[in-house]
Amino acid sequence: MSFTLAEARAADAADPLRPLRARFHLPEGLIYLDGNSLGPMPRAAPARLGRVIEEEWGEELIRSWNSRDWIGAPQRIGALIAPLIGAKPNEVIVADSTSVNLFKLLVAAASLTGRKTLLSEAGNFHTDLHIASGVAELLGRDLDIAPRAEVEGRIGPDTALLLLTHVHYKTAERFDMARITARAREAGAITIWDLSHSVGAVPLDLNGAGVELAVGCGYKYLNGGPGAPAFLYVAEHLQERLISPLRGWMGHAEPFAFTDDYRPAAGLDRMLAGTPPILSLVGLECGLEAFEGVTPARLWSKANALFDVFHGLVEQRCPELVCITPRLPEQRGSHISFRHPHAFEICQALIAAEVIGDFRAPDVVRFGLTPLYLGFEDLWQAVDRMAKIMESGSWREPRYAVRGKVT
Numbered sequence: 001m002s003f004t005l006a007e008a009r010a011a012d013a014a015d016p017l018r019p020l021r022a023r024f025h026l027p028e029g030l031i032y033l034d035g036n037s038l039g040p041m042p043r044a045a046p047a048r049l050g051r052v053i054e055e056e057w058g059e060e061l062i063r064s065w066n067s068r069d070w071i072g073a074p075q076r077i078g079a080l081i082a083p084l085i086g087a088k089p090n091e092v093i094v095a096d097s098t099s100v101n102l103f104k105l106l107v108a109a110a111s112l113t114g115r116k117t118l119l120s121e122a123g124n125f126h127t128d129l130h131i132a133s134g135v136a137e138l139l140g141r142d143l144d145i146a147p148r149a150e151v152e153g154r155i156g157p158d159t160a161l162l163l164l165t166h167v168h169y170k171t172a173e174r175f176d177m178a179r180i181t182a183r184a185r186e187a188g189a190i191t192i193w194d195l196s197h198s199v200g201a202v203p204l205d206l207n208g209a210g211v212e213l214a215v216g217c218g219y220k221y222l223n224g225g226p227g228a229p230a231f232l233y234v235a236e237h238l239q240e241r242l243i244s245p246l247r248g249w250m251g252h253a254e255p256f257a258f259t260d261d262y263r264p265a266a267g268l269d270r271m272l273a274g275t276p277p278i279l280s281l282v283g284l285e286c287g288l289e290a291f292e293g294v295t296p297a298r299l300w301s302k303a304n305a306l307f308d309v310f311h312g313l314v315e316q317r318c319p320e321l322v323c324i325t326p327r328l329p330e331q332r333g334s335h336i337s338f339r340h341p342h343a344f345e346i347c348q349a350l351i352a353a354e355v356i357g358d359f360r361a362p363d364v365v366r367f368g369l370t371p372l373y374l375g376f377e378d379l380w381q382a383v384d385r386m387a388k389i390m391e392s393g394s395w396r397e398p399r400y401a402v403r404g405k406v407t
């Protein structure tokens, strides 16, 4: 593929989504291809957080729980996520981390059935498997971890729950959500989808696909900030049947009645546990407001154009990197990954050249192609810098082999 710098600039000039870039702070000269791991800062965030800190926390103090509706933040911000995933506003709530939300949903849903097996995919994001193994141990169930190609075939009469990540964190492979959910349902099993690499990236229709349970991250494509709270989704028809194993006061029907007994709140509120982290929630709210006026379908169409350009340029200019992400849009998410025995060093050399992607052990370099703020010239420049690193072999410099605590 030949795609010149001039063509990249022309594509940016013609891109109707280009103005959205101004909604984010992107450091000068840096090409940020890691929005699938930690989204960039929404421009509105510092002033908004500053106001919440100074006026609401500083002046209004505890009165803000009512007067500034701090108490309603989990539901209000959940309702902003709903249109991105094809859910009703009352089916999404923001709380805790993805790991904790998974725990709550796995235990609550497993308790609905006497079936023995929790089924998941080998190579699923490790927190999902770790949480599932803890739940299986706690409840005396079995955890069956099947190779990706065998997962569907393993759904059987013993399957209580199927836990899958919709878009794979490493390869970006995407499961067919509607087909698998229906297959599990026919077999009497409930599917829990981890949407961490899908939400804000690929169009989702949870209601249309008959999805009953899902969780997802706030700090990746939703640009909610480092460690932003996560969300959980429960289809309306299941909400009153689930009881959270973390029976915190915020999930109580009357938290301020201070009663000794536990009575779950109506609807999804029962999935809350402790006091909502207001500053982090406001960060996530700013991230979600940056999606205003743009549909997931528009974003996805640009993401596909970005994918084709990046894939083609890497194939042409860095042929040593082997793409492990499917080409077809319906089979993948919005990031692209390559295998190379020295992926770690290449990733470090790229960071030194102000192109930020990330490394996934043992040998994958991964790039998030995020249409809200990336342009075609960004991708052209990134691959140009990568081609220079590969041609010169500069990634071999010993400093690029030094590993920090977070890789």
Ligand SMILES: Cc1ncc(COP(=O)(O)O)c(C=O)c1O
Residues within 6 Å of the ligand: 097, 098, 099, 100, 125, 127, 128, 165, 169, 194, 196, 197, 217, 230
């Ligand atoms: C698929 C998937 N699930 C869960 C997580 C982690 O979620 P949390 O840190 O919110 O528990 C990640 C983080 O990268 C992820 O990729």
